[in-house]
Amino acid sequence: MHSVKRERTSAKAREERRRREAGKIVEYKALVDKVLTSRKNQNYTPDALSLTTTLLKQNPEYYTIWNYRREILTSIFLAQPAETIQSHIDNELQFLFARLMEFPKCYWIWNHRKWCLETSPSPPWKYELGLVTKMLERDARNFHGWHYRRYVVQGTEQATGKSLVRPEFDYTTTKIKANFSNFSAWHNRTKLIPRLLKEEPDIDARNFLDNEVNLITQAIYTDPDDQSVWLYHRWLITSDDIVKLSSDERKDLLNKEIKSIQELLDVEPDSKWCLQSLAFYKCLLASLAGKAVESSVVGYLDKLQDIDPMRKKRYEDWKVQL
Amino acid sequence: MATTTTPGVDSTETCDVLIYGTGLVESVVAAALAWQGTNVLHIDSNPYYGGSWAALNLDELKAWTDRVNSASNNTPFSDAYLYISRNLDPRKYAIDLSPHILFTRVDLLSLLIKSRVSRYLEFKPLGSFHTFEQDSFEKVPGTKEDIFTSQTLTLLTKRSLMRFMKFVIDWEQNIIVWQDYKDEPISKFLEEKFGLDVPQIVELVHSIGLLPTPKTSTEVALGKIKRYLTSMQVYGNFPAMYSMYGTGGELAQGFCRSAAVAGTVYRLGTKLVGFDETTGVAELDSGDRIKVTEKIISSEALVTHDEEVTRMVAVVEKDCKEWFAEGESAAVVVFPVDTLDGNQAAVQVLVMGSGSGQCPSGQAIWYLSTQEIGELGRKFLYVALEKLEETILRESTEDFEFDVNEEEIAYLPNGLPVISSVRLGESLRNFTPKESLKYLLKLTYSQKSTVSPIEATADSKVIYSAAPGFSLAFEGIVDQAKALYELVTGTTDDFFDVDFEDEDDDATVTAATADPEAREFSEDKDEEDVGGHQYDFEEVAGEMTI
Numbered sequence: 001m002h003s004v005k006r007e008r009t010s011a012k013a014r015e016e017r018r019r020r021e022a023g024k025i026v027e028y029k030a031l032v033d034k035v036l037t038s039r040k041n042q043n044y045t046p047d048a049l050s051l052t053t054t055l056l057k058q059n060p061e062y063y064t065i066w067n068y069r070r071e072i073l074t075s076i077f078l079a080q081p082a083e084t085i086q087s088h089i090d091n092e093l094q095f096l097f098a099r100l101m102e103f104p105k106c107y108w109i110w111n112h113r114k115w116c117l118e119t120s121p122s123p124p125w126k127y128e129l130g131l132v133t134k135m136l137e138r139d140a141r142n143f144h145g146w147h148y149r150r151y152v153v154q155g156t157e158q159a160t161g162k163s164l165v166r167p168e169f170d171y172t173t174t175k176i177k178a179n180f181s182n183f184s185a186w187h188n189r190t191k192l193i194p195r196l197l198k199e200e201p202d203i204d205a206r207n208f209l210d211n212e213v214n215l216i217t218q219a220i221y222t223d224p225d226d227q228s229v230w231l232y233h234r235w236l237i238t239s240d241d242i243v244k245l246s247s248d249e250r251k252d253l254l255n256k257e258i259k260s261i262q263e264l265l266d267v268e269p270d271s272k273w274c275l276q277s278l279a280f281y282k283c284l285l286a287s288l289a290g291k292a293v294e295s296s297v298v299g300y301l302d303k304l305q306d307i308d309p310m311r312k313k314r315y316e317d318w319k320v321q322l
Numbered sequence: 323m324a325t326t327t328t329p330g331v332d333s334t335e336t337c338d339v340l341i342y343g344t345g346l347v348e349s350v351v352a353a354a355l356a357w358q359g360t361n362v363l364h365i366d367s368n369p370y371y372g373g374s375w376a377a378l379n380l381d382e383l384k385a386w387t388d389r390v391n392s393a394s395n396n397t398p399f400s401d402a403y404l405y406i407s408r409n410l411d412p413r414k415y416a417i418d419l420s421p422h423i424l425f426t427r428v429d430l431l432s433l434l435i436k437s438r439v440s441r442y443l444e445f446k447p448l449g450s451f452h453t454f455e456q457d458s459f460e461k462v463p464g465t466k467e468d469i470f471t472s473q474t475l476t477l478l479t480k481r482s483l484m485r486f487m488k489f490v491i492d493w494e495q496n497i498i499v500w501q502d503y504k505d506e507p508i509s510k511f512l513e514e515k516f517g518l519d520v521p522q523i524v525e526l527v528h529s530i531g532l533l534p535t536p537k538t539s540t541e542v543a544l545g546k547i548k549r550y551l552t553s554m555q556v557y558g559n560f561p562a563m564y565s566m567y568g569t570g571g572e573l574a575q576g577f578c579r580s581a582a583v584a585g586t587v588y589r590l591g592t593k594l595v596g597f598d599e600t601t602g603v604a605e606l607d608s609g610d611r612i613k614v615t616e617k618i619i620s621s622e623a624l625v626t627h628d629e630e631v632t633r634m635v636a637v638v639e640k641d642c643k644e645w646f647a648e649g650e651s652a653a654v655v656v657f658p659v660d661t662l663d664g665n666q667a668a669v670q671v672l673v674m675g676s677g678s679g680q681c682p683s684g685q686a687i688w689y690l691s692t693q694e695i696g697e698l699g700r701k702f703l704y705v706a707l708e709k710l711e712e713t714i715l716r717e718s719t720e721d722f723e724f725d726v727n728e729e730e731i732a733y734l735p736n737g738l739p740v741i742s743s744v745r746l747g748e749s750l751r752n753f754t755p756k757e758s759l760k761y762l763l764k765l766t767y768s769q770k771s772t773v774s775p776i777e778a779t780a781d782s783k784v785i786y787s788a789a790p791g792f793s794l795a796f797e798g799i800v801d802q803a804k805a806l807y808e809l810v811t812g813t814t815d816d817f818f819d820v821d822f823e824d825e826d827d828d829a830t831v832t833a834a835t836a837d838p839e840a841r842e843f844s845e846d847k848d849e850e851d852v853g854g855h856q857y858d859f860e861e862v863a864g865e866m867t868i
Contacts, residue, residue, distance in 0.1 A: 177471055221477040222470045222484055267481055 031055050032062075039068045044075035053095065060099050063108045070115060082121040089120045097131070104135060110144050114151060125156040140175050146184035150191070165195045180219045183228035190232070194241040205243035212236055217260060224264060230273045233257075238284065247288060254285045272308050275300040279318070293322050336613045337363040337587075339810060340604055342594045343621025345373035346570045347787045349577035350803040351619060353437065355810060356584035357820045363612060364581060365592040371575040373621055374398055374769075374789050375420055377568025377680065380412035383765070386419075390767065396622055398789040402767040410762060416568045416680045417635055420769065420790035421672050421689045423448055423564050423654070425549050426556040429800040430573075431563075438822050439576040446678065449560030450646055450653035451529045451550075454661055455521060459645070459713060462529045464554055464561065479522060486516045486526075487551060493544045500540055508543035509536035528656040532794050534667045534693045535659050549795075562795070564652060566679035570790060594620070599783050614783075617810050623772035623786035630770050631792040632699030634690040636707060637763035642673055642686040644717040651677025654794065655710070662705040667693040669706040670794050685762065693792060700766055711759045719757070785809050 035055050038048045052069045055062065073092070077085050093116055099109045117123045129152050135145045153164050169192045175185040193212075197205050213236055219229040236242065237257055245253065258281050265274040279300040286293040301315045308315070339355055341348050344366040352364045370376055374397055378386055387402045389395060399419070424431055424445070434440040452459035463469045466487075469480050489496060503511040508527060512518045518526070527536045531546040538546075553561035565572045582588055593607040597618060604612045645653040657669040669692040676683040688710060690703045772789040787806060791797055804814045 178467060180467075180470055217477065218470055218480065221481045222466060224481075263478070264481065267478065 028058065031058075035065060035068065039071070044072045046076075048072055049076075056099070060103050060106050060109050066108045066112050070112070073119075077119070085119070086121050089116050092116045093124075100135065104139060104142055105144055107144070110148055114148070117151075117155065123155060123159070125152060125159055128152045129156060136175070140179060141182050141184060143184045146188055150188070163195075163199055165192055165199055168192055169196050176219075181223065181226050181228060183231070186228050186232040190235050190239075197242065209236065209242050212242075213257070220261075221264060224268055224271045224273055227273070230277055234277070234280070237281070251285060251288055254281050254288070257281060258285070270307055272304065275304050275307075279304070283322070297322065335363070335610065336615060337361045338614070338616045339363075339619065340365070340594075340612055340614045340617075341619045342366070343373045343619075343787070344368075344371045344574055344578055344588075344590075345621045345787060345790070346375045346574040346577070347799055347802045347806065348373075348619055348621055349574040349581065350433070350799065351787070351806045351810075352586050353439070353577045353581040353584065354803060354807050354817050356581040356586045357818065358811070358816055360616070360810070362581065362586040363589070364578065364586050365589045365594065365606065367591070367593040369591045370571075371578055371590070372568070372571025373574070375422075375570030375574055377416035377418040377571045380406060380410060380415050380417070380763075383415075383417050387765075398770045398772055400768050400770070402765065405761075405764045407762045411682075414682045415637070415687075415763075417637075417687070417763075417765070418568050418571070418674075418680065418689065420570055421564075421674075421794070422569045422790070422796045423562045423672065423794060424569075424796050425553040425562045427549060427553045428796065430796050433800055433818065434573070434576075437577070437580055437818055437820075439573070439580050442576040442579055443572055444566045444679075445563040446566060446652065447558060447560040447650055448562045448564055448652050448654065449558075449650060451561075452645070452653065452655045453525045453529045454655060454657045454709065455524065457709075459655055460525070462525045464530065464551060465559075479519060482517050483522055486512070486518060489516075490544055490548050491552060493548060500544065503540040505539045505541070507537040508533070508540045511540040511543075524658045528658045528668050529654065532654075532656070532670065534670075534792075560647070560650070564674075564678065568680065570796075594618075594622075597784065602783065617782075618784045619787055619806055619810075620784055621787050621789070623788065629693070629792070630695040630699075630768055631691050631693055632695055632703060632768050633766065634688075634700070634703040634707065635763065635765040636688040636690070636761055637681060638686055638688060638711075638714075639684065639760040639762055640686060640714055640718060641684050642675055642714055642718075644714065645673055646675060651675035657706050657709070662702050662709070665692065665694060665702045665705075669702055671706065671710065672794060691792070691794070695768065699768070703766065715757065715759060782809070 031051075031054065035048075035051050038051060049069065049072050052065050052072065055065050056069070059065075073088065076088065093113065096109055096113050096116070099106070100113075103109060117128065129149070132145055132149045132152055135142060136149070139145070153168055157164055169189065172185045172189045172192065175182060176189075180186075193208075197203055197208065213233075216229055216233045216236060219226070220233060223229070237253060258278060261274050261278050261281075265271060265278065268274060279297045282294050282297050298319060301319045304315045305312045338361040341352050341362060341364045344364060348364075349371075352362050356362050366373060368376070370378070370382060376382075383404065384406070387404045390397055390399045390402045431440075434443070451462050451464070453462055454460075460474075463472055463475070463483070466484065469475065469483055472480070475483070489499060493500065499515065500511060503515070508531070509523050512523045512526065523536065526547055527533050527538070527543065530550045531538075531543055532550075533543055533546060550561050557563075578586075578588065589606075589608075594604060595607050596605040597603070597614075602614050604614055604618060606612065642653075645655070647653075652675060653673045655671040655673065657665070657671070659666060659668055662669060669690055671691075672689040674680050674687045674689065676685055678687075681687050688707070690706055692699050692702055692706075694702050769790070769792070771792070772786070785806060788802060804817055807817050808814050
């Protein structure tokens with residue numbers, strides 16, 4: 001963990017701690033053995049379920065146990081009426097909720113939740129969307145949350161037959177306005193924009209694109225060190241999924257952005273992202289125009305080797321390919 | 323403390339420290355001393371707590387005005403002119419003689435929390451800081467998000483501002499950047515080192531730094547600017563707070579209460595009429611004689627004529643909610659240097675709505691102050707008052723009419739009509755309000771700073787505390803209290819070094835950031851597998867915004 005001071009514990013205190021932990025380790029190992037043996041014996045009883053509950057509370061990252069839990073539940077669900085299954089699923093969702101509060105970034109918890117939704121006779125999509133909204137309020141940059149959100153939105157759309165593209169797009173706008181250092185929010189936006197433009201044909205796509213470019217430029221100038229805004233910018237400028245641009249229009253757009261980034265580079269001469277983006281766009285422009293790459297690009301790559309020595313070889317490679 | 327017999331009878335009591343005046347600094351010291359076991363007798367000649375920091379009801383205010391204008395005035399105040407409209411209920415007002423706001427990252431707040439005095443008080447957020455620019459109040463951008471979403475700043479300005487903000491958060495470490503400008507004006511530093519333009523410099527100096535002039539030295543100014551920026555996001559989207567029912571006086575009262583719990587004896591309406599240095603006996607106007615074994619701390623220091631602030635208080639019949647951020651009841655407006663026909667010092671305004679507890683609903687109190695003095699000071703305050711009046715009438719009027727030609731209307735692709743904002747701005751500027759503003763109270767007065775008549779040393783029997791400072795923010799209170807404490811006890815090591823017993827575990831001022839709904843979720847709703855516990859899905863789903 002960052003900036004957590006190492007405590008200078010006395011040898012006695014360390015020994016004490018080791019003893020305590022040794023005891024816990026023995027207990028834990030015994031529990032694991034019990035659960036795995038239970039699985040080997042194909043024990044799918046409620047008691048077995050209870051065992052997995054205890055173990056998963058201590059270690060939700062042990063994905064084998066989640067697998068076993070699903071085997072137990074599937075067995076319990078056999079030849080059960082829908083209400084019983086739903087009741088079990090409700091309990092599972094509640095159990096998972098408490099785990100999520102403790103471990104919001106554990107793949108297996110989210111995964112099991114998805115399994116619950118898929119197995120549920122009547123999946124509570126509305127509740128799930130509320131839950132994931134709450135999770136994203138606590139941590140707007142949790143990509144698990146965003147991924148799950150896309151899944152829930154899709155499920156809702158299928159269940160209701162109504163598109164949620166517009167409210168979801170507005171949601172990303174809200175999140176970005178609160179803090180634009182959010183790769184997931186920008187990423188979600190890239191998924192929504194093509195659909196939005198298709199579903200709302202009244203929107204002038206070119207105008208829309210220009211507004212988005214303006215928005216991302218504000219972010220770039222506010223914090224040029226933020227990776228997510230540069231990646232979104234790149235998508236805007238190069239994507240074919242927003243609006244169909246003719247070759248000339250594309251070249252004009254590239255030139256305009258190159259000029260804008262150049263102005264930023266003038267006041268921030270050591271900005272890694274400015275240099276990288278300029279190099280990339282100038283190369284792209286050259287290939288579109290069928291011309292040789294501008295000589296300034298070599299200068300950018302040289303400068304990048306200085307300020308970003310970790311990726312020295314990559315820039316060298318790039319220079320060679322010019 | 324060896325207690326007395328019947329009052330009025332000539333009796334001699336003893337105390338370790340006699341504190342004269344229940345101002346904020348004295349009250350902090352009283353509590354600090356009391357909690358370390360010192361016998362403190364704390365008296366005040368006024369019938370209320372707070373001294374020069376107090377917030378007064380209208381009756382107290384009238385009496386105060388008479389006292390201040392009389393020949394025997396020994397307060398830091400002078401030249402008080404008071405007008406009160408008829409039919410006001412005097413007890414519904416708390417007029418703050420020296421209003422102060424509390425930034426979240428200052429040691430006074432830490433002390434309030436540590437001493438548990440914060441539990442006696444109710445604080446409200448203050449996140450609206452405006453600068454008067456080109457005839458309107460512009461809200462200052464104080465965070466990365468404000469800068470990002472601003473529609474008025476250019477791209478390059480955004481970059482320059484961000485670069486400065488990043489530097490100032492850590493300015494003490496980056497000495498090389500500013501050491502050449504140490505004693506130079508902050509405006510020069512901002513312009514030459516960061517390429518900032520005049521509007522940004524004005525906002526940073528006046529509304530973020532709360533400085534009286536852009537000529538303030540760079541070293542001093544950077545500290546003040548950092549204070550605002552680092553105070554954001556501690557409790558929420560605001561850098562400062564204020565206590566309800568009055569600022570300094572309420573805090574003083576809180577510390578007095580703490581001191582009383584620790585054993586301090588309080589007597590209001592009691593004057594100190596004499597003190598014999600040799601015998602160490604103090605005489606009170608009640609006839610009581612007190613033997614003081616250690617020191618007397620007095621707030622009756624001599625005033626100095628070097629520095630002065632001119633103040634104005636206006637109670638208006640408008641709620642002024644147009645100036646407050648959502649969920650807030652106060653705002654700060656600063657008129658920078660040279661925006662009021664030649665003012666050489668800023669005019670700072672603290673607007674307190676009825677939510678502050680200082681006035682009834684539908685009204686607001688405007689506290690104006692400037693470091694221009696005397697007749698000139700009052701003149702500039704009146705000009706600022708006019709601007710405030712114009713602005714609030716314009717922003718709060720309901721019958722707003724203006725002429726629009728068909729050509730000035732454009733239509734959005736979805737059919738919504740849009741009027742050019744330039745034209746709208748012009749109409750707003752040419753708008754003359756039909757109504758005028760009703761003033762229920764107007765008060766102007768001057769306030770001087772105080773200086774100790776004798777160099778206070780460890781040997782002095784009488785030491786003096788300072789009067790309220792001129793800054794809009796609480797500054798230096800803890801340092802001053804510690805200095806006095808050290809003169810009495812010889813050290814500051816045990817200053818409020820107390821283990822207060824907790825009535826409950828959760829004892830800090832974190833209301834704004836605590837998400838009550840998240841807490842509700844995280845309460846142990848964890849059921850042991852098969853339990854059949856039905857969760858209320860609808861309750862949570864209702865919060866979802868689609």
